[in-house]
Amino acid sequence: MKRHHTVSPKTVSTCIPNISQGTHIFDIRGYSDLKGMGHEEFIKSGDFPVGGFDWAIVLYPDVNTFLDLDEITAFLELRSEGGDKVRASCDVRLVDQITGNSSSAHPTTKNVKLFNVDEVRRVNCLMMKRSEFEAPPYLLDDRITMECVVTVMHEPRVSRARPIPRINVPPPNITEQLGKLLESKEGADVTFDVAGETFAAHKLVLAMRSPVFKVELCGLMMESGTQHIAVTDMQPAVFKALLQFIYTDWLPGTHCFEGEDNGEMIRHLLVAANKYDVDRLKLLCQSILCKNLHARNVATTLALADQHNCDILKDACIEFMSFPNMMNDVAATQGYKDLQRMAPSVLAEAMEKMSKIKKMKRN
Incomplete structure (x- = not known):
């Protein structure tokens, strides 16, 4: 009840x-x-x-x-x-x-x-x-x-108890307003062409939230009219999610991205966040990937973390691989074989750290 x-x-x-x-x-x-x-x-x-x-x-x-x-x-x-x-x-x-x-x-x-x-x-x-x-x-x-x-x-003389006057203030809604600004495209002064799909945005917002965008758009800010930029290394769905996070500091339907089935989308977002130096999105993606580590994907995630300077996620992968009886399952995956072939130094570093972790646990 x-x-x-x-x-x-x-x-x-x-x-x-x-x-x-x-x-x-x-x-x-x-x-x-x-x-x-x-x-x-x-x-x-x-x-x-x-x-x-x-x-x-x-x-x-x-x-x-x-x-x-x-x-x-x-x-x-x-x-x-x-x-x-x-x-x-x-x-x-x-x-x-x-x-x-x-x-x-x-x-x-x-x-x-x-x-x-x-x-x-x-x-x-x-x-x-x-x-x-x-x-x-x-x-x-x-x-x-x-x-x-x-x-x-x-x-x-004691007065009757009475309510203290108060004025209710609604919660902040600036992120909601910025989300509507992105959706309405009102006042947009830059467009991005991503694999044939166009996204309108605002230079000032992008520059404020991303040091990379700030450098990229700095000269364009002085120009009048809408500027056009081509993005050739990203899927439209990923770029759209990146823009939504930049405007709202929130990843719509974050829970929908969790789970092994959506790991690929989160990996792409991690790459985008690293490219444009959006630190909080990068950390959020690492957190989601960490929660969904499995013997089937840990080697692939380790390689991704090393490639994009995600030290926290990298350490989490090594810690996960050091669990008892975990390495046999990990070694049988294609991701492990790829890591062994393409980044042997990363695997060697991981093995060394795993050895230290196991030694500390025994002591």
């Missing part, structure tokens, strides 16, 4: 903080009369709303006196009933009675604290030396003013 894989599009969502902030001015007058009431007594501000909750500032002027500590302590208290846990911070600033400016008395209290109506309703928001708190310019004319900035952190 086939499984179908569905590729989901890329999506994006955003998350941004969701905060509410409010400032409460807690003005304490007659401070000296309000302190000294005992360490359990406190001064509390009126309730003030921030972020949908009610809050209050609770100051204990004498709590640390009982512990013999020189400190003033204040708390931020959640006054609302019910509801979930609340995250909030409080920055307590003392107002300079002379300039009217304020400065943070306890910067560390800006950290977000967790409030819970059933457990934690207060968190410390001020701890300051009494000698500083109860001295000018903060305490003046028996008055002290606290500016309390409360920040409530709500659940972050």
Whole structure:
């Protein structure tokens, strides 16, 4: 049973903080009369709303006196009933009675604290030396003013996931366009006569893809009108396949050329690719011939590889011939006898390399 894989599009969502902030001015007058009431007594501000909750500032002027500590302590208290846990911070600033400016008395209290109506309703928001708190310019004319900035952190705002905009770009099609140019013959400025069959082409494309064509057509490029060139050493079908590869970098129906029955066509294409120095086609032909090596054709292919400077294919043939019990079948072929008669040096070189290969395998 086939499984179908569905590729989901890329999506994006955003998350941004969701905060509410409010400032409460807690003005304490007659401070000296309000302190000294005992360490359990406190001064509390009126309730003030921030972020949908009610809050209050609770100051204990004498709590640390009982512990013999020189400190003033204040708390931020959640006054609302019910509801979930609340995250909030409080920055307590003392107002300079002379300039009217304020400065943070306890910067560390800006950290977000967790409030819970059933457990934690207060968190410390001020701890300051009494000698500083109860001295000018903060305490003046028996008055002290606290500016309390409360920040409530709500659940972050998260947007709905949405697809990321994208523009699809089709795959490159320049080779397809060049193939159509070859087929249409539009703008062709050179023709080739191959065994009575005519092929129209474009000098610039041929020169760009083949160093040999570039040299051959260099002078013709300066001339106007269509030029005619005769090709006397190639079959029309081979020249047609060569042109198609030059224009499209692709050998139409490559799989059709594979197999022993089509080996002759590939051999002719290899010769053409070597003649016009079309390296990739030459390598492609070598690859096809290598995949279709057989005892019946390896000697002929070796001779072809040596004749047309195909060292990779030549080495592949020698490696193939060095397979166990292969040489008896190879030696019985006409191709081997031809190689023995017409290129004995090539055969001698192959035998020497085969001997080294077998020796390496034994070791």
